[in-house]
Amino acid sequence: xxxxxxxxxxxxxxxxxxxxxxxxxxxxxxxxxxxxxxxxxxxxxxxxxxxxxxxxxxxxxxxxxxxxxxxxxxxxxxxxxxxxxxxxxxxxxxxxxxxxxxxxxxxxxxxxxxxxxxxxxxxxxxxxxxxxxxxxxxxxxxxxxxxxxxxxxxxxxxxxxxxxxxxxxxxxxxxxxxxxxxxxxxxxxxxxxxxxxxxxxxxxxxxxxxxxxxxxxxxxxxxxxxxxxxxxxxxxxxxxxxxxxxxxxxxxxxxxxxxxx
Ligand code: COA
Numbered sequence: 001x002x003x004x005x006x007x008x009x010x011x012x013x014x015x016x017x018x019x020x021x022x023x024x025x026x027x028x029x030x031x032x033x034x035x036x037x038x039x040x041x042x043x044x045x046x047x048x049x050x051x052x053x054x055x056x057x058x059x060x061x062x063x064x065x066x067x068x069x070x071x072x073x074x075x076x077x078x079x080x081x082x083x084x085x086x087x088x089x090x091x092x093x094x095x096x097x098x099x100x101x102x103x104x105x106x107x108x109x110x111x112x113x114x115x116x117x118x119x120x121x122x123x124x125x126x127x128x129x130x131x132x133x134x135x136x137x138x139x140x141x142x143x144x145x146x147x148x149x150x151x152x153x154x155x156x157x158x159x160x161x162x163x164x165x166x167x168x169x170x171x172x173x174x175x176x177x178x179x180x181x182x183x184x185x186x187x188x189x190x191x192x193x194x195x196x197x198x199x200x201x202x203x204x205x206x207x208x209x210x211x212x213x214x215x216x217x218x219x220x221x222x223x224x225x226x227x228x229x230x231x232x233x234x235x236x237x238x239x240x241x242x243x244x245x246x247x248x249x250x251x252x253x254x255x256x257x258x259x260x261x
Contacts, residue, residue: 006034007041008059015052016198017045018191020059027066028058030088030113034069039091045098052206053198054098056121057105058114061187064106064130065114070139085144088113092120092146096217099210101201105194106130107187111169116143119150122213124180125194126172127187132180133169153220154180205242206260 001009008020019041021028030038045051058064068088076084095102095117104110104121110132118124118132126132134143134151142148143164152160155178163170175181185193201209211233218226237243242258249256 002040002044004037004041006031007037009041011051014199015050015202016055016195017051017053018055018057020057021065022059024058024060024063026069027063027109028060028114029066029069030117031069031072032084035088035091039094042091042094042098045100045102046094051100052202053100054102055105055191055194055198056095056102056117057107057191057194061108061129063108063114064104064110065117066109067112067114067135068145073139073141081144088116088145092116095120096122097213099213100206101198101209101213103194103198105190106132106172106181107190112136112143112147113145116145116147116150119154119180120146123182123197124175125190125197126175126181126184127190128172128184129187130172130175130181130184131169132172132175133167134164135167135169137165138167149220151180154178203258205237205240205246205256205258207240207242208237211237 001011006021006023008022010018021034023029023034045054102121104118104124106118106124106126108127108129110118110130112135115132115134134147136142148164151163159178170178170180172181172184176184183193215226215230215233218224218229241261245258246256
């Protein structure tokens with residue numbers, strides 16, 4: 001496992017990799033080094049077959065990620081602001097498109113780029129103290145790492161408009177009620193809950209899990225016919241050894257032992 005300046009990585013024997021954003025003194029704000037390191041860490045997730053699933057969280061009990069680093073943003077010109085946004089969008093799309101499950105363990109403030117990072121993950125588990133929001137208009141800005149798109153996809157147009165225009169923060173129960181958070185648990189239960197969910201997923205057929213991710217993402221891909229993607233993926237599953245194993249295990253009344261092939 002590579003080592004990073006602003007990320008802590010911990011890979012367990014069960015294949016669960018925890019990536020912790022590690023700038024607690026700045027509430028884990030995403031500066032350019034952190035974005036670059038996140039990209040490198042996610043590339044490792046794509047490449048390393050021993051990694052089966054990922055948890056992304058923030059160091060400390062106060063913040064998941066309190067946004068992009070405002071000190072860096074303050075220096076942006078128009079040209080580098082566009083590439084700044086595109087770069088973050090690219091890294092967050094890598095997370096969204098990863099064919100291994102990625103869970104955000106939202107352990108505190110998830111604001112601006114932090115909310116966008118959590119939304120790029122496949123699901124969000126929040127601690128009771130978590131707060132979600134897109135407060136960029138307070139800075140004369142808008143979300144730039146995919147927030148206008150993913151927040152609207154997740155909570156609907158009216159509420160997304162309200163949150164992005166008022167800069168209001170959502171409490172964890174409010175995020176749960178809107179479908180932005182999948183579950184809310186006590187802070188000490190946050191990582192165990194993420195492990196519980198990932199362990200359940202990792203016992204399923206990995207190819208099928210990857211295809212669920214692809215097909216759900218296809219709903220939002222404007223140039224893709226999601227029904228076609230689904231039919232193609234369904235057909236591909238039927239050519240896999242895991243499909244034979246899964247159906248045989250059911251008929252033989254035993255637990256399936258999937259291999260991801
Ligand atoms: N970028 C850079 N630094 C940040 C930051 C960000 N997005 N969010 C917090 N920090 C820094 C603060 O500047 C402070 O640093 P300092 O101790 O060197 O002064 C440190 O993190 C602690 O933050 P502080 O504001 O003192 O904590 P708080 O408990 O009073 O407030 C927040 C917490 C999250 C409400 C507040 O930090 C905040 O509003 N942050 C910005 C959120 C935001 O607008 N995000 C979108 C950015 S596009």
